[in-house]
Amino acid sequence: MEVRIRNCNNIDEGVINIIPNKLNIKYAANGTGKSTVVRAIALSVRENLGGASSLNELTPFKCLNVQAGKPAVEGVEEVKNLRVFDESYINDFVFQPDELVKGSFDIFIRDKEYEAGMEEISVLTREVKGALVADPEILELISDLQELSSAFGKPVKNGFHASSNVAKAFKAGNKVASIPKGLEKYTPLIQHDQNYRWIKWQQDGKAFLDISTDCPYCTHSVKDTIETINLVSECYEPKSIESLSKTIAVFSRLDKYFSPAARQNIESFVKNIEGYTDAQAAYIREVWEQIGRLADRLVRAQNFGFSSFRNVERVIEELNNHKIDLELYVHLNSATTAEKIQVVNKGIDGLLERAGKLQGCVVKQKRLIEKLVKSNSSGINDFLRNAGYSYSVKLVEDGEIYRLKLMHNSVEGEVANVRSHLSYGERNAFSLVLFMYDCLKSEADLIVLDDPISSFDKNKKYAIVEALFRKEKNSFRDKTVLLLTHDFEPVVDMMLHHPDRFVRPAVFFLENQLGNLTEKAVERKDIQTFIEIAMVNAKKDCHEINRLVYLRRYYEVIANKQLSFDVLSSLFHKRQLPTKKGGDGEHVLLTDEELLEGTTHIQRFVDTFEYNRLVELVRNDARLKELYYASKNNYEKLHIYRMLFDDKSQGVESDVIRKFINEAFHIENNYIYQLSPSEYQLVPQYVIDECDLFVQGL
Template sequence: MFIEVKNCNNIDSGGIELTPNQLNIKYATNGTGKSTVAKAISFSIGDRSDGGKRLKDLTPFKGYGASPLEPTVTGTDTFSNLRVFDEGYINDFVFQPTELIKGSFDIFIRGADYEAGMQEIAVLTSETKNLLTSDPEISQLISDLGELLLAFGKQVKSGLHASSNIAKAFKGGNRVSSIPTGLEKYTNLIQCEQNYKWIKWQQEGKDFLDISSDCPYCTHDVADTRELILKVTDVYDAKSVESLNKAIVTFSKLDKYFSDETRKKIAEFITNIDGYSDAEAAYIVEVRRQIEQLAADLGKATNLGFSSLKNVDGIIEEVKKHKIDLSLYVHLNSSSSAEKIDIVNRGVDCLLEKAGKLQGGIAKQKILIEKLVKKNSTGINDFLRNAGYHYSVKIIEIGETYQLRLIHNTVDSEIENVKSHLSYGERNAFSLVLFMYDCLKSGADLVVLDDPISSFDKNKKYAIVDALFRKDNSFKDKTVLLLTHDFEPVVDMMLHHPDRFSKPTVAFLENKGGVLTEVPIARSDIKTFIDIAIDNAQLPIPEINRLVYLRRYYEITSNKRFSFDILSSLFHKRNNPSRIGQNGFIDLTEDEVVEGVTHIQRFIPTFDYAAILALLNDDQQMKALYFASENNYEKLHLYRVLFDDKPSEIESDVIRKFINEAFHIENNYIYQLNPSQFQLVPQYVIDECDVYVDGI
């Protein structure tokens, strides 16, 4: 399929071919528009799905003039689930505070098989759960027990926690139900539902009595009752009264669940005007322990399922333990309690009838989870080991979920704040591999990788390529667009290890004057730079262009035969061939010249030093040759020769550095594309050179 891009940043028109269910590698020099292609595809699909207008962000500057240009992308209609690896993904999804990647449980564990297993177990336990949930009073009982436990506060070695609601409410006695002498006239206010609010209002208003003897509310003189008014705030505290109200309400809710004797004792406790004794506090704490235990037993029974039974060898014995013996709860042994506990125990009995099937389902689910944990953690750890990173990952069970955690190989503990411990390269490598697992789980129908591995060294590059595209649980046979200015992955997959990787579709992208085109790259196009130099030195092209390649051949071989010195002297426009000596350049001897020229003539029989030197010194002929050349690589070398004896015209340090380095040797890769067939020199460099050559 062809994806056409128009009026997006530096791309006026053009596009790329995309082969479904294959890795599509687009190799290009920097400045071609790789990132623009990635964004154009991403924005096009995103705008179609959510109605956005992000594609307009790619409008070129010239598109804002009198004749506005509209960015367009066609050919992406078949894709709906696009995933793009970029800096935004790294920032938003990986290296979370508690796990390496957001949603690691969904990515690595939860799937169709996992959900089917959980559903099978849920069906077996559903009758029990339905019995327990069909009676709303059981849920309310559990809730009320929990509420009362909160009122007790934290456990202490003896007695009640001083800051608990119960201690605050009853330590000084219940003076709401038993109003102290002298305050009887306030009975209706003290015992109303909103009493604590009235007490707070009364406390806040007493300061106004210091201003005058008038009531701050009705202005009647209260000098005779001032002492009585102040007694209210001396006896009552708004927070304590509020705590008392809540405690009494909660105790009242549970009243029917207490045994007769306990109900009587609690009634005495909450109505005692003098506060509680240590013995009474100990009694209440004993009640608390039974409430806590019953609440725990009820909670376990209602949550019977995979999570509570997965680590148990004998399911039948474990399920039996969830039956509740009410006779052990002397404080809660009432007819109402017995009614609810009977429902719980009947639910447990129902589950016991299915214990055999339940045990089989749980065992099957455990095996599946262990398999998924091993499979996914092994895949990531193999990559880390192959790339030389001293880390490993573990998928750790956290309650009913799982999280991916990072471990350093020198310590047996999880790394916290992972992002601050990893280098830039480590973060990118981790992110890229985790991104792959995320894409596989989400079922992405198109994955775009925008120059993700160029910054890594050779070993790490191969480890990443191996992890992403070779294994079964990888991007292998998925529709992936890899945009890169790094040629090594192409060499590894097409030349060195074609047996290990599914055959990718590879093309070279070129942007000339805003027109984006691509040239397919075949395995036969990948050659050593020695082969390229020899082949091009014998092409039917101008002799000076052939000498450019031949000079490169001599530069990279050890057997130079003085030929390199001769060609180097020629390109630097020296009248006589020379070589570097201890004190500068020294002329070659006649024999050395003969030896060097003879070897050159094996490739170019018509080679004549003086004739070529005359051509090089003729700026107009060189200018004509420069503009007649269709190959950017050759034009770059002709530019360098033209300006060898002239002041540097180009002001850009970046372009000047590019020209100087390219003039010598491009040995970043042993294997390369032939520069006579692929425009490996960026067009923006040649455009700059054209300006200065045209001015000669």
């Protein structure tokens, strides 16, 4: 995959290659544009997939008003699933309130094998569920049972709740079925299905009788019948009559589900004109309780599934528990109820015939979950232990799923408020490993890591590299990964120290020369100690001064403070005559014998070395400037720059750049192994650009 980037921040033009199914390491100095590469790829992929992100965010200042200078990225059109490890991933997905990473069950448990096992179990249980869900009469029965149960209102110790429909309908007796004496002529209206409306109409007109003894509707005198009219209002209340009508309708609809004895007792309860007794209330409560229990069993049977089989050794027992024994529901033991319950029990009996196979499926699924929990927890815990972190993780069962939790090693229990408990480095290290598992689950086709490990110490750094790239399973091994870094240690570990442990990565050095981003391959032979680098460069075909730069650094690395070092130090500090430090710290001239001894050793590497001739060269600014511009790499330029300004007060004004020139450019002292500065531009171009300004002004 060749990715071409144009007009993005500090990159005018750049090409990088990403080899599929391989770790691609892009090693570069800070300021090269590594993060710009990451953002350019991410924004381009999101744009290609129809996202809202825009490459215009990366437009350089110089291109803001230039149409032809708009940012562009080519070569990532085939990427459909990009994952980038960055600060937004840590903020949005890691260290959630109830789990370490969002969707940990999906990441660590719900894989293809898990889904296949669940489907196998689902097929075995689908028939009985289908029979229950598809039977309209059972659905109607459940609905009716639940409706009737709700008519009884909130549970109380005795009788019925005063606000329940049953209490309001029957507490004062059923005066609809048994018309009170004196109201017989109103029977058609009282027993009509809209009776409560007539009663309300009757009550609304009653207030007008206080004005006149004439009927408020027809103006005929009602003086002789006013007592009867008032009796209607005294005996009947619209809301109670409405509750009565609705409750009786439900009882009537459920009549076929009651046993003959229950049907008779319920009818007596319903038609009692004096109101129910305590004994009748206790009996109806028994019916109510059986209705509730049966409805609950039917609903449980409808929801039959794997969650019922937590204890796999009791599969058959659990299946039998779903069967309904109608003898336990004496008040509902009718032919119609028995017919419906038989549908449930027959379905479960059919499943029991295959219970052995089902039990095998459940056992297999349980073992798979246990294996996934163990392997995924072990992988993360191995990393934590190897990196020296005093924590472990555990996939904790939470209902029907699992959540990844962080645990104390020294104190039993879960770590609360993980985000604030862990240090910045711990959060980053942890997040990176969790990100790996997340990427593997999502089957990302390109994974990008922007300098994720350079801030860690050597041990933690290697632990992360091993967790991410070494293992054959549950790692980024053989995945397409782009790692941009200014840290050379992972390259050394994977290519030089442990090539037997890791699949060899594709390593390139990135250089940004005035906006032109290029890459150069790094092979195993290019990884050398600085002693080796100094020896090779001290003998290469270039100007003597440049060769002596490497030789002097060689003397420094091997701690050779002999006369040869004194001679070179005097040369680079432009001393007309070579000196050395005396016992009091003051410089004293070298004797002829000492100069000869030092010169002889130097000439073993640079055979043309002559102090008097070369000191005249370094004391001549014009010739040094020529050498500065003729030098082919930034490392050598930096040393010549130091010689140019060694005896001058002027020079770069920035303390940061000055510190880099005087101290930080000795980067070879920080690593045993590195790349040769004569072959790779290890000194950032922005430092040389700053130096150029002052060299030009001399």
